[in-house]
Amino acid sequence: GDGAIALFLQGCGGDINPARYKDISQPRDAEPLGDMLGLGAMQAAKKLTCGDDSRLKVINETIELPRADNAERIAALEEEQLRLVRSLKGTSLNLKTFLQLSVQHDLAAAFPSYYSHRYFHEKQLGRDHLEKFDVENRRNIEAYLQNIAVMEELTRVQTNLALLKKHQARNVAAGKRTLDVELVGLRIGEFVLVTFPGELTVRIGLNIKSLTLHPFTFVAGYTNGYIYYAPTTEQLLNVGNAQEDSDCLLAPDWQPIFETKAAEILRRL
Template sequence: MTFDKDPADARLRVGAARADITPPVGLRLTGTLREKGSEAVDRPLALTALALLGGRTPVIVLACDLVHLSPEEVAQLRAAVAARIGPADIFVNVSHSHATPAPPSAREFDPQTEAEQVELAELYFREVVAKAAGISAVAVAGARPAVVGHGTGTVTVGVNRREVGPDGNLLLGENPDGIVDPTVGVVRFDEVGGRPIAAVVHYSCHPDVLGPKSGLISPDFVGAARDVTERLTGAMALFLQGCAGDIDPLCGIVTGDDGVREADRLGTELACEAVRVYQRLVEHRVRDHRVHWRSSTSNSSVTGWVYQDARHSDPVVASTSTTVTLPLRELPAPEEAAAAYASAVEHFDAVRDQQADLPTRLRARRRVIWTEMQLAAVRRGEALTEDVEVQGIRIGDLALIGIPAELFVEIGLQIRAGSPFRTTLVSGYTNGVLFYVPTAAAFEQGGYEIESHQNYLRPAGPTPEWEKRLVSTGLDVLADLNRAEVNR
């Protein structure tokens, strides 16, 4: 692991910038339950850059209103940013709103029957990459001396979604007794003197109030949370998704026009708690000494306070990342994989001949893509592993951890519980999304998330040991960040 080494005269400088990444109406949104392209825009999608300058290498945090990116697409985005601003440590987090388009890597559009959609999706991704580079440069150029404060609050806008149905099987529903993380992480950046720069709001919950049949382009509840935070603070707000693999909105997935109202309600609740915390994080003028005045009508005194400028020290700014190689599940036997592929092709041909509805065709085509991918992996005859990046950023006694997966909330809670930092924000959906990573206990229970690698077009999924290994690696990264002060 390597760290940014701060020069002796380093001081924290912070900049923020934003681009609108709303796709054209008509581009189909993510998911195989869609019946047609998008129809309207609820709220614009945002791509927001936060530049942290306190060492030799800038740290760039990018908060994106996207459902997911592959690690390979993140590599392209990082390369474009670095080409524009020079070497940088880049942290890319997606909000995971389901009312946004899937990236090209998801292969959700059929090149034979949806050539226009394929072209739109590829053009959209290229524009996102270009805008990421552009706003990163603007954020770096506009960085100014800053002070930082951070803390946490509590609000419940999410519910554990692993519900046991009447038949004993798990479904994506509501489990009010399941584990959630009600913690709202808030980071405040101000100019020296008081002018707001940026506010980071961190929370763990799927932004999928607007269901898979909605035709609205939207950041979901994240949009309302961001808008309300900005109106009340004057700061540019970034939403960072936490560990939401098994957490859905408290209102559930909502059908019809009620979805927009419910998304706005939950986002406003989240923002109001974030703003409450924000207001107490940084003081620019503090009470210095007391003065007394004699009352003219009695022997009592009236007291008041004289204020002075608060003193702020520059925090240690450090960034590191490490890669851990983790095993994937065993692949099926060659004959089993071949049979699965043949069955998928047969089913796909049948639904096309029957002129089935779009969702049926999309699901059937996706099954063909995945079984073909798995069969190819089987024929290569190699043991499958996955290289997983765990990235850490330190700003004083604040730490941010990013992992490229839909982590179950318990994994983030374990990392945070073992952290040496006063505030620790653990984010899945960062620097790509491989698939869901459930806890070891969840593997025994089963459910949708266990086989999610199929939807993410990965030939095999994680094993139960991923939980322990990712927690251990996250804690190692935090320990290394905690030692970074010696580099100042």
Template sequence: MKAGVAKAVITPYVGIALEGNVRDKGSQGIHDDLYVRALVLKGDDGTELAMITSDLVGVPKDFCDGVRTLVEAETGIPRGNVMVTASHTHSGPAMLGLFGIEVDRGYTEVLKRKFAGVVCMAHRRLGEATVRFAVGREDSVAFNRRIWMKDGTLRMNWEFIGCDEALRRGIAGPAGPVDPEVAVMEIQGASGEPVCVFFNYALHPAILAGDNFDMSADYPGYAMRLIEAVTGAVAMYTNGADGNVNHINVNDPEQGRGFEEAERVGTIVGAEVIKALARTRKSALPVPAVGHVPVACASRVIDVPRRELTGEEVDAARRLAGGRTFQELSKLLALVDGVPDEIYALEILELAALREKDPYEHIELQAFRVGDAAFVAIPGELFVEFGLEIKGRSPFKPTFVIGYANGYVGYIPTEKAFSEGGYEPRTARTSQLAKEAGRLITEAAIQLLEGLAR
């Protein structure tokens, strides 16, 4: 097998709009640089795969299509063998244009070239390599953000930040699990030196919330910088099925937010990556891989219904919006967490127009095989229950379930979450799919993985 890796800075200008929270002004500074990173793998049969990670909130489908076209033209790697992912940092430049946040199209056009360019660099650096996998466990920093109360109601865990103790005493417990698995792929060069550490962990990079105006990769940036300092390799982070998972511990009223907390969480996650690799070395298990390493790709597009909207919902949204624009409302209604009702109203109107054009979302699912491991890419915010199911039923160990990949279709909740309520199922372009979407996507992803195993 051969491998090549590269990275490049993609930090935009100060003043560009940030996306992930509703803010009333653009970025005010740069706390840490944002990067795009690329890993190119070439199997013994000549099959080439490109994996791109980025410190961005998301990558829309048309952007990914443009990147893939450039990569294929400049390297010969088939467009279907290119995986484009984002970490989902809430402190990066606007990419998706949701909740009325303005995307700088000039920046994104340059960004396409940078994404393709970093793949070209990695492709030119292809050299003999070995690969090995490790799996760590980290369950102290990720929490299911949907909380059951003793009175049978459901709240989001950010509602408990700074709350009075009476509210906290009403907590019954989390409404779902987390995924503690830290999946790691290490690529070693011909001399055995680490050249790339690729890892996956399901946790929202939203420690820096709507009151932060400095660009940052959030906790994954701290994790990657630690890994790079220790190993000398290029570190690459992909998010997992984090749709209902964040860092907020409702049982810790003293928990902080901001950069100090992002550093704490990132250091813990990065350290677990390093420890997982160290344990693998010590155990002398049959990794590293030598000789023939199967490298393969499969993908399919499934048609998933967009959520139906009643005439009453659309009329109510129109009344609440009152003819105001996203820009007018965002200046009046910025929040540290969550989204104002008036902005949701405009989102419903946008979704109604989308559904009138096409009642289906055409969702690409993609899977890579590297040896006995697999990577499955899903273009949205998959609930953790689905991620755990995919891993449990996959014929590959480990299986990297990668969210925010090759597009963005919003939240993909479980069907029961719709009856429970809460933030994620609330109708908007960030949550636009029918209730059955999660089941359709999960089954299709598992079928892809099973096909790669044959």
């Protein structure tokens, strides 16, 4: 009704992206998603019923979470970076000639260098110059493609390496092996909320909801600070090329500490 306060809270979206966020056929547009969210909220608001539960309670606590030591991962990525650089091999192609040859060989794999009659003419003369020329060009195309794949991988490695070094420097400069994070528990009637100052993943939100008996439990990340991504223990121990694995200040064993504390706060609300 009039005078009511509407709150927008972000949940555990650290591993959520729009399905087509890398689409190159159309520009990125968040408006349709916002429209869907807004319409969904309006539809839900029509179904709201008011009750007599006027409970209001707030709990605010600070806990210590273990900081990551990225030294081994940094060393491993630097070794991988060097291996990738050394795997790059020179070819006789540049981007201009690579694109031209790729189109020729894709359009006419059997006769990429000229019209077919030229190949048949050479065959009648007992020559195979064009065939050998095509073999050499295909070899150069494959080598160039391999270099492109290496450069893409090198880009990912260098991006993650820069993130790891940044967070390692911050953790070392902190002078202690733990990170202080603020948690808030909030009850408004039947609704209960617990917060975290980082990008939680979906799995963590579901875990916390499974640990509470409150039917209307919400877990909000990105709240009262920002400590970057907070992947699960499993994700941090099984690192891949995802940026989230490297853009993190926390050690893998942070997750059970937070989940246990969050469940405790929810029980006290």
